[in-house]
Amino acid sequence: MINRAFVRVLMTSAALAAGALLAGCNSDQMALATNAKANQPVPPKLVAAMGEKDMDPQSPILVRVFKQEAELEVWKQDRSGRFGLLKTYPICRWSGDLGPKVREGDRQAPEGFYSINPSQMNPQSAYYLSFNTGYPNAFDKALGRTGSQLMVHGDCSSRGCFAMTDEQIAEIYALGRESFFGGQRAFQFQAFPFKMTPVNMARHRNNPNMPFWRMIKEGYDAFEVTRQEPKVDFCEKKYVFNAQKPPGATRDPVFDAAAKCPAYVVPDEITAAVREKQQADEAEYAKLVAKGTPVAKLNTGIDGGMNPIFASRVPGASTGLSDSGEAPGLSLANFQAAPGTIPGHVNPPRAPEGNEVAAMPASATEAPVTAPSTRVAAVSAPEKPSFMSSLARKVGIGGGAETTAATKPAESKTAETKPAPKPVAVAKPVETKPAETRQAAARPPYKPAASDAPATTASAPAQTQASLVSGAAPVLPSNSFDSRFAGFK
Numbered sequence: 001m002i003n004r005a006f007v008r009v010l011m012t013s014a015a016l017a018a019g020a021l022l023a024g025c026n027s028d029q030m031a032l033a034t035n036a037k038a039n040q041p042v043p044p045k046l047v048a049a050m051g052e053k054d055m056d057p058q059s060p061i062l063v064r065v066f067k068q069e070a071e072l073e074v075w076k077q078d079r080s081g082r083f084g085l086l087k088t089y090p091i092c093r094w095s096g097d098l099g100p101k102v103r104e105g106d107r108q109a110p111e112g113f114y115s116i117n118p119s120q121m122n123p124q125s126a127y128y129l130s131f132n133t134g135y136p137n138a139f140d141k142a143l144g145r146t147g148s149q150l151m152v153h154g155d156c157s158s159r160g161c162f163a164m165t166d167e168q169i170a171e172i173y174a175l176g177r178e179s180f181f182g183g184q185r186a187f188q189f190q191a192f193p194f195k196m197t198p199v200n201m202a203r204h205r206n207n208p209n210m211p212f213w214r215m216i217k218e219g220y221d222a223f224e225v226t227r228q229e230p231k232v233d234f235c236e237k238k239y240v241f242n243a244q245k246p247p248g249a250t251r252d253p254v255f256d257a258a259a260k261c262p263a264y265v266v267p268d269e270i271t272a273a274v275r276e277k278q279q280a281d282e283a284e285y286a287k288l289v290a291k292g293t294p295v296a297k298l299n300t301g302i303d304g305g306m307n308p309i310f311a312s313r314v315p316g317a318s319t320g321l322s323d324s325g326e327a328p329g330l331s332l333a334n335f336q337a338a339p340g341t342i343p344g345h346v347n348p349p350r351a352p353e354g355n356e357v358a359a360m361p362a363s364a365t366e367a368p369v370t371a372p373s374t375r376v377a378a379v380s381a382p383e384k385p386s387f388m389s390s391l392a393r394k395v396g397i398g399g400g401a402e403t404t405a406a407t408k409p410a411e412s413k414t415a416e417t418k419p420a421p422k423p424v425a426v427a428k429p430v431e432t433k434p435a436e437t438r439q440a441a442a443r444p445p446y447k448p449a450a451s452d453a454p455a456t457t458a459s460a461p462a463q464t465q466a467s468l469v470s471g472a473a474p475v476l477p478s479n480s481f482d483s484r485f486a487g488f489k
Contacts, residue, residue, distance in 0.1 A: 038121075038123035039177075040170050053076075060077045061179045063116075063188070065091065067194065068305070069194060069323070070322035073088050074086045089339070094161070094322075095304035098193040098209070099193065101160065109304070110135040110140075110191055112135075113230075113232045116134060116187050120132040122151070122153075127153035127154050127157070129166075139237065142257035157343070157345070188232075198288060199288060199293070202288040204295075218274065222270060240261065299320075302318075305319055312332060320350075
C-alpha cells in the first residue's frame with residue numbers, strides 16, 4: 001500500500017511543476033511541498049485542538065498581529081463558516097515604532113490589511129521559513145509609500161519584519177500550507193499597532209497616526225462582530241470594508257485606490273453590528289478620557305519590541321515598545337521555557353534611559369488631535385548598539401546584527417547561557433535587511449514544528465514525511481494554484 005504522505009508529495013510536486021512550465025517562474029521558489037522544513041506536519045496537539053473547535057485541518061485561516069502586545073494570532077474557519085481563534089503566538093522581535101510603514105529603510109513593520117497567496121510563501125528563506133506580508137498594498141502605493149521584503153519569518157531578528165522563533169514559523173507556515181492545500185487561494189493578514197480596545201485608543205489618543213488607526217479599526221470591528229474575513233477595497237486613498245454593488249446594479253463596483261469611490265453599499269447587518277460596537281467603544285473611550293486616563297509615554301530611541309516571554313529569557317533585555325496592555329493574551333506562567341530556540345545573536349530592544357522616557361504634555365490629555373492621516377513620528381537619531389552586540393563580538397559570532405543562513409552557527413544557543421554585561425552607550429549604524437529569497441545554504445537541520453509543550457534550546461530531530469497529518473491528502477480544486485504562479489517574478 002502506497003503511503004498517503006508519499007502520494008501527497010507526488011501530486012503536489014506535479015502540480016507545482018506544471019505551474020512552473022506555464023509561468024516560467026524561478027525554480028528556487030518551487031519547494032513549497034518538497035522542501036523538508038516547509039513540509040513539516042502540523043503538530044498533533046494542534047490538530048487535536050482543531051477537532052475540539054470543530055475545525056477542519058485544511059479549512060481557511062486568517063492571521064492578525066499586534067505590535068504593542070507582541071502577539072500573532074492564527075484564526076481558522078470552523079464548520080459553521082465562522083472564524084475562531086486557534087492559537088496565539090508570542091512575537092520574538094519586531095522593529096520600528098507604532099504606526100504604518102512609510103518608506104524603504106525606515107525599519108517600520110507594516111500596519112494594515114494584506115493578502116497572502118502561495119507565491120508569497122518562501123521555503124528558501126535565509127530566516128528558516130517566511131511569508132511575505134504583501135506590503136505595499138494598493139492603499140500604500142496610492143500614498144507613495146515604499147518598501148519591500150517585509151516578512152513574517154524565523155530567527156528572532158527584525159529590520160522591519162515580524163520575527164518568530166524557527167519552531168514557531170514552522171508551525172505557522174504549516175497552517176498556511178494546509179489551508180492552500182484545502183483550496184484557500186489567499187489568507188488575510190491584518191497588522192495592528194495594538195488591540196483596538198477603548199483603553200488602548202484612549203492611551204494613544206494623541207498619537208499622530210490616530211486618524212489612520214481609526215480607519216483600519218473599522219475592519220477590525222467588522223471582524224470582531226461577524227467573525228468573517230472582511231472584504232477589503234481601496235478608493236480615494238482610504239480603506240473600504242465589505243463593499244457590495246448597489247441594488248439594481250448589474251456588475252460589481254470597480255475600486256481604484258487613487259480614484260474616486262464608485263457607488264457601493266455595505267450589507268445592513270454588518271453596518272448595524274459595527275455601528276453598535278463603535279458606539280459602545282466611543283462611550284467607554286469618552287469615560288476613560290474624562291477620568292484622565294494617562295497618555296502613552298514617548299519612548300525615544302527604542303526600536304520595536306519583544307514579547308515578555310522572550311525578554312525574560314534574554315539577560316538585560318527590555319520589552320521595548322511591547323506592553324501587555326489591559327488584557328494580555330499570553331501569560332509568562334504558561335511558559336516554563338521559551339516557545340522555541342532563541343538564537344545567540346538576538347538583538348533585543350534596549351531599556352530606555354532616564355532622559356528618554358517622557359510623558360506627553362499635560363494639555364495633551366484634553367482631547368484627541370485631528371492630525372492629517374497616516375503621518376508618523378519623525379525618525380530618531382541613529383540608535384546605539386546594545387550590549388548584546390558587544391557581547392557577540394567578544395564570543396566571535398558577529399556584532400549582534402542579523403546573520404544570514406550562510407554565517408549562522410550550526411547550533412543556536414539561548415542567551416541564557418551568557419553573562420549580562422552592562423549596556424554600552426555607543427552609536428549604531430542603520431543597516432539594510434538582506435533579501436528574503438536567498439537559499440539557506442548552511443542552516444542547521446530543519447526543526448520540528450513547535451507544540452504547546454515547553455521547547456528546549458536545541459533543535460529536535462527532523463521528522464519524516466511519513467508523519468504527515470492524517471487526512472491531509474492534497475485537495476487540489478481546479479485553478480487552486482493559479483494565484484501562486486501569478487506572483488512569481
